[in-house]
Amino acid sequence: MPIAANTKEQIGTGTRTVGTRTVGTRSVHGRLNGRIPHPNHSLTTPIVQTATYTFRNTADLCDFMEAKIFGGNGDRGEYGRYGNPTVRAVEKRIAALENGEDALLFPTGMSAITNVLLSILPAGSHVIFTDDCYRKTRQFCNTFLTRLGIETSQVPLGDYEAMATAVQPNTRLIISESPTNPYLRVADLEKITAIARSQRRIKTIIDATFATPINQNPLDFGIDLVIHSATKYLGGHNDVMGGVVVGAAGLLHALRQSQGMLGGVIDPHAAYLVERGLKTLALRVRQQNASAQAVAEFLETHPRIERVWYPGLDSHPDHETAVSQMRGFGGVVSFEVAPAPGESPLETAGRFIDAMTIPLIAPSLGGVESLIEQPALMSFYELSTEERLAIGIKNNLVRFAIGIEETADILADLEQALS
Ligand SMILES: *Cc1c(COP(=O)(O)O)cnc(C)c1O
Numbered sequence: 017m018p019i020a021a022n023t024k025e026q027i028g029t030g031t032r033t034v035g036t037r038t039v040g041t042r043s044v045h046g047r048l049n050g051r052i053p054h055p056n057h058s059l060t061t062p063i064v065q066t067a068t069y070t071f072r073n074t075a076d077l078c079d080f081m082e083a084k085i086f087g088g089n090g091d092r093g094e095y096g097r098y099g100n101p102t103v104r105a106v107e108k109r110i111a112a113l114e115n116g117e118d119a120l121l122f123p124t125g126m127s128a129i130t131n132v133l134l135s136i137l138p139a140g141s142h143v144i145f146t147d148d149c150y151r152k153t154r155q156f157c158n159t160f161l162t163r164l165g166i167e168t169s170q171v172p173l174g175d176y177e178a179m180a181t182a183v184q185p186n187t188r189l190i191i192s193e194s195p196t197n198p199y200l201r202v203a204d205l206e207k208i209t210a211i212a213r214s215q216r217r218i219k220t221i222i223d224a225t226f227a228t229p230i231n232q233n234p235l236d237f238g239i240d241l242v243i244h245s246a247t248k249y250l251g252g253h254n255d256v257m258g259g260v261v262v263g264a265a266g267l268l269h270a271l272r273q274s275q276g277m278l279g280g281v282i283d284p285h286a287a288y289l290v291e292r293g294l295k296t297l298a299l300r301v302r303q304q305n306a307s308a309q310a311v312a313e314f315l316e317t318h319p320r321i322e323r324v325w326y327p328g329l330d331s332h333p334d335h336e337t338a339v340s341q342m343r344g345f346g347g348v349v350s351f352e353v354a355p356a357p358g359e360s361p362l363e364t365a366g367r368f369i370d371a372m373t374i375p376l377i378a379p380s381l382g383g384v385e386s387l388i389e390q391p392a393l394m395s396f397y398e399l400s401t402e403e404r405l406a407i408g409i410k411n412n413l414v415r416f417a418i419g420i421e422e423t424a425d426i427l428a429d430l431e432q433a434l435s
Contacts, residue, residue: 039113039229039230039298040230040298040299042109042112042113043113043230043294043295043296043297043298044295044298046108046109046112046113047108047109047111047112048108048109060288060292061102061105061106061288061291062101062102063102063284063285063288064093064100064101064102064284065284065285066093066096066100067095067096068093068094068095068096069092069093069094069095080092080094096281097275097276097279097281098276099272100281100284100287102284102287102288102291103121103281103282103284103287105291106121106287106288106290106291106294107119107120107121107260109291109294110229110244110246110250110260110262110294111262113229113230113294113297114229114233114234114235114242114262115233115235115236116235116242116262116263116264116268117263117264117265117268118262118263118264118265118268118269119260119261119262119263119268120260120261120262120268120271120272120275121246121258121259121260121281121282121287121290122258122259122260122261122275122280122281122282123257123258123259123280123281123282123283123286124245124247124257124258124259125223125225125243125244125245125246125247125248125257125258125259126152126153126156126245126259127259127280128243128244128245128259128260128261129150129153129156129223129243129259130156130160131261131271131274131275131278131280132221132241132243132261132271133156133157133161133189133191134274134278135270135271135274135278136188136189136219137161137164137166137188137189138188139164139165139166140165140166140186141166141167141186141187141188141189142166142167142168142169142184142186142187142188143157143161143166143167143168143169143187143188143189143190143191144168144169144170144171144179144182144183144187144189144190144191145157145168145169145170145171145190145191145192146170146171146172146173146179146191146192146193146196146203147170147171147172147173147407147408148173148193148196148197148198148199148201148408149191149192149193149196149197149223150193150197150223151395151396153191153193153223154170157170167184167186169182173192173196173201173203174201174203174204174333174334176204176207176208176211179207179208179211180211180214183211183214183215183218185215187215187218188217188218188219189218189219189220189221190208190211190212190218190219190220190221191220191221191222191223192208192221192222192223193222193223193224193225193226194222194223194224194226194227194232194234195226195227195327195334195338195345195346195348196226197226197348197415198325198348198350198391198409198413198415199325199350199408200226200325200326200327200332200334200345200346200348200349200350201333201334202327202334202337202338202341202342203222203337204337204341205222205234205237205238205239205341206237206238206341208220208222208239209237209238209239212240213238219240219241219267220238220239220240220241221239221240221241221242221243222234222239222241222242222243223242223243223244223245224242224243224244225243225244225245225248225249225382226248226346226348226381227342227346228244228249228250228297228301228346228382229244229297230297230298230301230302230343230344231301231305231342231343231344231345231346232341232342232343235262235263237341240263240264240267241261241262241263241267242261242262242263243259243260243261243262244259244260244262245258245259246258246259246260246290246293247259247380247382248380248381248382248383249297249300249301249304249347249381249382250290250293250294250297250382251289251290251293251382251383252293252296252297252300252382252383252384253289253293253383253384254378254380254383254384254385254387255289256286256289256290256293257286258282258286258287258290300384300420301344301346301347302344303420303423304346304347304418304419304420305328305344305345305346305347306423307347307418307421307423307426308326308328308345308346308347308348308349308418309326309328309345310423310426310427311326311349311416311418311423311426311427311430312324312326312328312329312349313329314427314430314431315349315351315430316329316331318434319354320353320354320368320434321351321352321353321354321434322351322352322353322354322412323351323352324349324350324351325349325350325351326345326349326350327342327345327346328344328345347381347382347417347418347419348381348415348416348417348418349415349416349418350413350414350415350416351413351414351416352410352412352413352414353365353368353412353414354412355412360411361410361411361412362390362392362393362401362411362412364412365390365392365411365412365413365414366390366393368414368433368434369388369389369390369414371432371433372388372429372430372433373429373432373433374386374421374425374426374429375387375388375416375417375418375419375429376388377389379394379395380417381415381417382417383419384419384420385419385421386416386417386418386419386421386426387417387419388414388415388416388417389414389415389417390411390413390414390415391409391413391415392404392409392410392411392413396409
């Protein structure tokens with residue numbers, strides 16, 4: 017009977033993957049055939065809550081060690097810092113979404129970024145990063161990396177001549193976000209890849225947190241590693257922190273070895289929550305894309321709004337690049353509120369935010385709840401207005417990270433808050 021034969025084959029090859037599937041289906045099932053049973057026939061990935069793994073006897077241990085030395089040791093566990101089956105299942109699912117060979121989870125997005133930079137960059141090397149990037153990434157480059165004797169160059173996003181000119185004989189890495197925070201600038205991935213390939217040893221990394229694998233797959237454009245803060249869209253519910261790196265198996269194997277030394281591993285329960293979020297990723301992101309586009313178009317024609325930043329608008333400086341390499345433009349819209357007469361830009365923006373009723377005032381983005389913030393007060397509070405302007409953060413700038421509420425309700429809320 018063909019069904020029985022099929023079932024047997026699937027059970028026999030636990031990692032058998034299936035071919036053509038769109039990203040929406042992959043977000044539910046990954047690359048795996050969902051009929052391969054988990055232990056106890058559990059539909060969901062079991063949370064293997066253990067710090068270590070046992071061996072039946074000394075021969076079992078020796079077999080494992082032999083296999084480990086000569087490569088494939090299957091997927092059995094040795095010790096929690098070197099791997100966990102729940103975490104492994106989620107890694108495979110994210111690799112499938114990003115068209116990558118493998119993925120590696122971390123306890124936070126910053127942990128993923130710092131582990132990768134520390135692992136890839138030798139002393140005396142040089143890294144190029146683009147401006148308008150996540151503030152802690154920039155701080156890590158300028159403090160830790162500098163202290164380790166690693167040179168850094170910051171180039172404006174969108175200036176590929178400056179990027180090419182910044183390349184030195186010791187350059188090992190080009191890292192950028194796309195889209196960026198808070199201006200949603202979109203890096204031209206093919207141009208970055210071309211610059212990196214001008215020299216043999218330059219790796220490229222894109223922090224694609226704002227795009228999600230639903231809207232963009234940087235590996236398809238020749239980028240070496242993609243990073244996400246899984247705290248944002250992948251987890252998607254503002255209830256778990258995580259980070260992930262995706263790329264070729266060889267590079268990921270080396271990063272896994274470093275992770276075993278640096279020690280930053282995600283808890284299996286947190287990994288489970290990321291996987292639970294992934295199952296609805298495509299649905300959530302499509303809703304967020306649609307709402308953000310509607311919000312951006314509404315704000316662009318509103319008299320109380322000076323400027324809107326959203327890659328889905330013709331007016332955005334990177335609109336064409338975004339159209340050529342993204343399937344959707346994401347759920348974050350940034351905009352500048354026109355100061356009311358007799359009020360400072362900081363005050364008017366604050367009053368507008370206070371008048372909104374749906375979005376919560378909080379840092380972060382990518383969850384089911386809409387969140388809103390004034391970057392001048394949230395991430396750059398300690399700077400003066402002049403210092404903020406020097407790095408391009410205006411006092412009347414608002415970042416609106418749209419959730420999955422009804423689009424019409426969000427538009428109505430904006431309408432009432434602006435009047
Ligand atoms: C949030 C974020 C990070 C950091 O991730 P954590 O999970 O908070 O450590 C890195 N990059 C981008 C673009 C982010 O939005």
